[in-house]
Amino acid sequence: MSATRTSDTRLPPRAGRTAGVIRALLSRPRSAFGLAVIVLMVGAALFAPWIMPHDPFEQSFDGLSMVGAPLPPGGEFPLGTDLLGRDLFSRLILGTRTSLIIGVLANGIAILLGAGVGIAAGYFGGWVAAILMRFTDLMMAFPALLLAIVLAAIFQPSLLIVALVIAMVNWVQMARVIYTETRSLAERDFIQVQRALGAGHLRILLRHLLPHLLSSIVVFGTLGISTTVLLEATLSFLGVGVQPPTPSWGNIIFENQTYFSTAPWLVFFPGAAIVLLALAFNLVGDALRDILDPTLKGRH
Amino acid sequence: MSDPVLKVRELNVQVATPEGAKTVLDRLSFDLRAGETLCLAGESGSGKSMTALAVMGLLPKPMCRITGGSIRLGETELVGLSDAGYRRIRTARVAMIFQEPMTSLNPLMTVQQQLVETLLEHDACTSAEAPRRALQLLRDVQMTEPERRLKQYPHELSGGMRQRVMIAIALACDPEVLIADEPTTALDVTVQAEILDLIRNLQRDHGTAVLMITHDMGVVAEMADRVIILRHGQEVESAPVRDLFAAPQSEYAQELLAAVPRLGSAPPRRARPATDPVLEVEELSVRFPVRGGILNRVQAQVHAVENVSFEIAAGETLALVGESGCGKSTIGKALLGLAPWTGSVKVAGRQTRGLGSSAMKPVRRAIQMVFQDPGASLDSRMTVGDQVAEPLQIHGLASGSEIADRVAHLFRRVGLSPDMMARFPHEFSGGQRQRINIARALSLSPRLIVADESVSALDVSVQAQVLELLQEIQDEDGLAFLFISHDMAVIEQVADRVMVMRLGQVVEEGPRDAVLRDPRHAYTRRLLSAVPVPDPTRPRPERIETESLGSPIWPVGEGPQLLNLHDVAPGHRVAS
Numbered sequence: 001m002s003a004t005r006t007s008d009t010r011l012p013p014r015a016g017r018t019a020g021v022i023r024a025l026l027s028r029p030r031s032a033f034g035l036a037v038i039v040l041m042v043g044a045a046l047f048a049p050w051i052m053p054h055d056p057f058e059q060s061f062d063g064l065s066m067v068g069a070p071l072p073p074g075g076e077f078p079l080g081t082d083l084l085g086r087d088l089f090s091r092l093i094l095g096t097r098t099s100l101i102i103g104v105l106a107n108g109i110a111i112l113l114g115a116g117v118g119i120a121a122g123y124f125g126g127w128v129a130a131i132l133m134r135f136t137d138l139m140m141a142f143p144a145l146l147l148a149i150v151l152a153a154i155f156q157p158s159l160l161i162v163a164l165v166i167a168m169v170n171w172v173q174m175a176r177v178i179y180t181e182t183r184s185l186a187e188r189d190f191i192q193v194q195r196a197l198g199a200g201h202l203r204i205l206l207r208h209l210l211p212h213l214l215s216s217i218v219v220f221g222t223l224g225i226s227t228t229v230l231l232e233a234t235l236s237f238l239g240v241g242v243q244p245p246t247p248s249w250g251n252i253i254f255e256n257q258t259y260f261s262t263a264p265w266l267v268f269f270p271g272a273a274i275v276l277l278a279l280a281f282n283l284v285g286d287a288l289r290d291i292l293d294p295t296l297k298g299r300h
Numbered sequence: 301m302s303d304p305v306l307k308v309r310e311l312n313v314q315v316a317t318p319e320g321a322k323t324v325l326d327r328l329s330f331d332l333r334a335g336e337t338l339c340l341a342g343e344s345g346s347g348k349s350m351t352a353l354a355v356m357g358l359l360p361k362p363m364c365r366i367t368g369g370s371i372r373l374g375e376t377e378l379v380g381l382s383d384a385g386y387r388r389i390r391t392a393r394v395a396m397i398f399q400e401p402m403t404s405l406n407p408l409m410t411v412q413q414q415l416v417e418t419l420l421e422h423d424a425c426t427s428a429e430a431p432r433r434a435l436q437l438l439r440d441v442q443m444t445e446p447e448r449r450l451k452q453y454p455h456e457l458s459g460g461m462r463q464r465v466m467i468a469i470a471l472a473c474d475p476e477v478l479i480a481d482e483p484t485t486a487l488d489v490t491v492q493a494e495i496l497d498l499i500r501n502l503q504r505d506h507g508t509a510v511l512m513i514t515h516d517m518g519v520v521a522e523m524a525d526r527v528i529i530l531r532h533g534q535e536v537e538s539a540p541v542r543d544l545f546a547a548p549q550s551e552y553a554q555e556l557l558a559a560v561p562r563l564g565s566a567p568p569r570r571a572r573p574a575t576d577p578v579l580e581v582e583e584l585s586v587r588f589p590v591r592g593g594i595l596n597r598v599q600a601q602v603h604a605v606e607n608v609s610f611e612i613a614a615g616e617t618l619a620l621v622g623e624s625g626c627g628k629s630t631i632g633k634a635l636l637g638l639a640p641w642t643g644s645v646k647v648a649g650r651q652t653r654g655l656g657s658s659a660m661k662p663v664r665r666a667i668q669m670v671f672q673d674p675g676a677s678l679d680s681r682m683t684v685g686d687q688v689a690e691p692l693q694i695h696g697l698a699s700g701s702e703i704a705d706r707v708a709h710l711f712r713r714v715g716l717s718p719d720m721m722a723r724f725p726h727e728f729s730g731g732q733r734q735r736i737n738i739a740r741a742l743s744l745s746p747r748l749i750v751a752d753e754s755v756s757a758l759d760v761s762v763q764a765q766v767l768e769l770l771q772e773i774q775d776e777d778g779l780a781f782l783f784i785s786h787d788m789a790v791i792e793q794v795a796d797r798v799m800v801m802r803l804g805q806v807v808e809e810g811p812r813d814a815v816l817r818d819p820r821h822a823y824t825r826r827l828l829s830a831v832p833v834p835d836p837t838r839p840r841p842e843r844i845e846t847e848s849l850g851s852p853i854w855p856v857g858e859g860p861q862l863l864n865l866h867d868v869a870p871g872h873r874v875a876s
Binding site: 188189190192193194195196197198199200203207208211212292293294295 | 637664672676682
C-alpha cells in the first residue's frame with residue numbers, strides 16, 4: 001500500500017492530505033473559529049496551573065462579601081466567586097481538564113463502540129446483526145441513569161471509570177443510526193461490485209463503507225459531546241461522578257444551581273463553556289463532513 | 301384546424317448553478333391541439349422534462365425559474381400564475397403522469413381513496429357519487445377486476461396496473477392536456493405496448509391533447525403526430541412524425557435516428573472458430589426463502605432461477621432476455637457468487653461449487669461484471685484511478701508504479717485519457733462512467749464479462765459507442781460476454797446466441813437469427829411483437845393480449861413444472 005501511495009494515480013500522500021484538510025478547515029470562517037476554540041480549551045487544560053489566577057481550591061475570605069455571599073464578576077475575581085469564596089475563573093480552567101477528558105474520551109469510546117457495532121451488524125446481517133442489535137435494544141430499554149449509577153457504584157469512582165460509564169450509556173443511539181445506514185449502503189451497487197471483485201470484508205468496510213458513513217458519525221459524534229458533559233454533571237451531582245472538590249463544568253453548575261436567582265454567573269459561565277465546546281466541535285465536524293465529500297468540492 | 305389548447309411561446313428557463321445561471325430551455329415555442337400527440341424527444345439534459353415541469357408549474361424552486369416567454373392554456377396565461385391559481389388548473393385542465401408509478405402513488409392509501417380524493421379536490425362530483433365514478437375510471441383504463449382493485453394498495457398491483465391507476469387519476473377530471481413524462485420507461489416491453497395502446501385509445505375517445513416526453517424513438521414513431529427534437533434546451537427540429545423519420549433535416553436528428561438500434565437491421569455476426577467453453581452451467585437453480593410467522597421459519601421459496609443449463613465459448617456473446625423478475629439478473633449474480641445457488645458452474649473447466657472465498661479468488665479473476673447503473677456502481681468518494689487500480693491490489697497482480705501504468709493503459713483502452721485518473725465519479729458523464737466500469741472489469745483480464753443491462757441507462761448515441769467498445773474488446777481479446785438485457789434491438793446487435801427466460805426457466809434458446817427471426821415459442825413472439833418499432837409508416841400492431849405471468853413463489857417442497865426443451869433446428873431449442 002505504501003508504495004502505491006507514491007504513484008501518480010493516487011491522492012497525495014497521507015501527510016499532505018491531512019495538511020490539506022487542516023488548510024481547508026482554516027479557510028472557512030466558521031470551522032476556523034471552532035478550531036480556535038478547541039485549541040484554546042486544550043491549551044487551558046494543559047497549562048491550567050500556570051494560567052489560573054487563584055488556587056481553585058482555596059476558600060478565600062476575600063472571595064465573599066461582608067454578609068458571606070459570593071462575589072459577582074469583576075475586580076480581583078474576573079468571573080466572580082462561588083459560595084465558598086473560591087475563584088470561579090480558576091475553577092473553570094481546571095474544570096476544562098475534566099470536561100474535555102470526559103467529553104472527548106467518553107464520547108470517543110461511544111463513537112468507536114457504536115459505529116463498530118452498527119457497521120458490523122449492518123454489513124454482516126444475519127445472526128451477527130440479530131445478536132448485536134438485540135443487545136443494543138436491551139441497552140436502550142435500560143434507564144441510562146440507573147445503569148450509570150450501578151456501574152459507577154460497582155467500580156471505584158475515577159475519571160476513567162466515569163468516562164467508561166458514560167460511553168456505555170451513549171453508544172447505543174450511534175449504533176442504531178449507523179446500523180440502518182450501513183444496511184442500505186451494503187445493498188448498493190458499488191459495494192456489490194467490490195464483492196464481485198473479490199475484495200475482503202475489511203477492505204470493503206474500511207475503504208468503501210466507512211467514508212460514506214463519516215457524515216453521520218461526525219454529526220452524531222459532535223452532538224454527543226454536550227450530552228456527555230451534562231451526563232457527567234448529573235453523575236457528579238448524584239455523587240458517583242467526579243469527586244469534589246475536583247471541579248468539572250458540570251458539577252460547578254450542579255453545586256450552584258439553587259443559587260441561580262442570587263448568583264446567576266455561577267451557572268451562566270460553566271453553561272456557556274459547555275455550549276462553546278459543543279458548538280466548536282459541531283462547526284469543525286460539519287466542515288469536515290463537507291471537505292471529505294468530493295461531490296461537494298467547490299460548493300461551500 | 302382547431303385552435304391550439306396549449307400555446308408555448310419563446311419559453312426560457314434558467315437553473316441556478318454554482319457557476320451562475322444556466323439556460324436549460326432556450327426560446328422554445330410550440331402549439332398543441334386537441335386530439336393531437338406531440339412528442340418531445342431528446343437525450344438526457346435536453347430539457348424535455350423541464351418543459352413538462354414548466355407547463356405544470358412544478359419547476360423545482362428556488363433553483364429553477366422561467367425567465368421569459370409565455371405558456372397559454374386556452375385563454376389562461378400560466379407563466380406567473382399563483383400557486384392557488386395553479387391548483388385549480390392542475391389535473392382539472394392539465395394532468396401529468398410520471399415515469400415511476402410506484403413513487404407517484406401514496407403507498408398508504410387504497411386505489412379508491414386516491415381516485416376519490418382527486419375527484420373531490422376538483423369538485424368533479426359529489427362525495428356520494430365518487431366511489432361509482434372511481435370504478436368507472438378504472439373501467440375506462442381497462443383495469444382487470446376493477447371492483448377488487450379499488451380496495452387494493454399500490455404495492456399489491458403490478459407496475460402496469462399502477463401506471464393504469466396513475467392514468468385514471470390523471471384523467472379523473474377530463475383534462476384538456478395530458479402530459480406523459482416517460483410513462484413507459486420503467487415498464488416491461490409487453491406492458492409498455494399495453495399502456496401506449498391505452499393512451500392512444502383514451503385520447504381518441506376523449507379528444508385529449510397529449511404532450512409526450514420520451515427518449516425512445518420507437519415510442520415516438522408509435523405515438524406521435526408531430527415531433528420536436530430537443531438538444532441542450534433548444535429546438536433542433538420540429539416536424540410531422542412521418543417526415544421526420546423519412547427525411548430528417550437537421551444533422552443532429554439524422555445522427556439520433558441513425559444511432560437507434562432497429563430490430564432486424566443488425567448485420568450478420570462474424571463466424572467464430574469453435575473454441576472451448578469458458579463457462580459451463582448445468583442445472584443452475586437459485587431460490588430465495590420467504591420467511592414469516594412467529595418463529596420466522598421459511599414458509600415459501602421464490603424460485604428465481606430453475607434448472608438452467610448453458611455454455612459460453614471463448615469470444616462468444618450469449619444474450620439473456622426476459623421481462624423483469626424472470627431471473628436473468630439473478631443468473632449473473634449467482635455466477636459471481638452474489639446469490640446462493642445449487643447446480644454446477646464450471647469456469648474455464650474448473651468446478652466452482654463449494655469453493656470457499658479464498659479458493660474462489662482466482663475464479664473471480666476469470667469472470668467480471670458490469671452493472672446497469674454506471675454511477676451507482678462507482679464509489680463516489682474515491683478517485684476513478686484508485687477504483688480501477690483496486691482489483692489489481694486485491695488480487696496482488698501489480699504493485700508500485702506498475703499499477704499506475706496498468707491503470708493508464710486501461711483508461712486508454714476504453715477511450716479515456718489517463719489524465720482523468722485523479723478525478724471523482726461525479727465529474728464524468730454517464731457514458732464515461734460506464735467506460736470506467738468496463739476498465740475496472742478489464743483490469744483482471746477476465747475471460748468472461750457479465751454485462752447486466754450495461755447500456756440500458758445510457759442515451760442511444762452513447763449506447764451505440766459503448767456497444768462498439770465492447771465489440772472491439774471482444775474482437776481483440778476473444779472475451780466472452782453474458783449479455784443480460786430486456787432490449788431486443790440491442791441484443792440483436794451484440795449476440796451470437798440468445799436465451800429467452802420466463803419465470804426462472806428458459807423457454808427458447810438458439811442462434812441469434814433463429815430465435816429473433818424465427819421465434820417458435822409463443823412468449824418469444826409476444827416479446828418481439830411488443831417492441832416499439834422506430835418506423836411510423838409501419839401499421840400499428842394489433843392489441844396485444846394481456847397475459848398473467850404467474851408467480852415464482854412456491855410453498856416449500858413444491859415448485860413449478862420443469863420445462864423440457866426440444867430441438868427444432870441445430871442448436872435451436874424450444875420449450876414444449
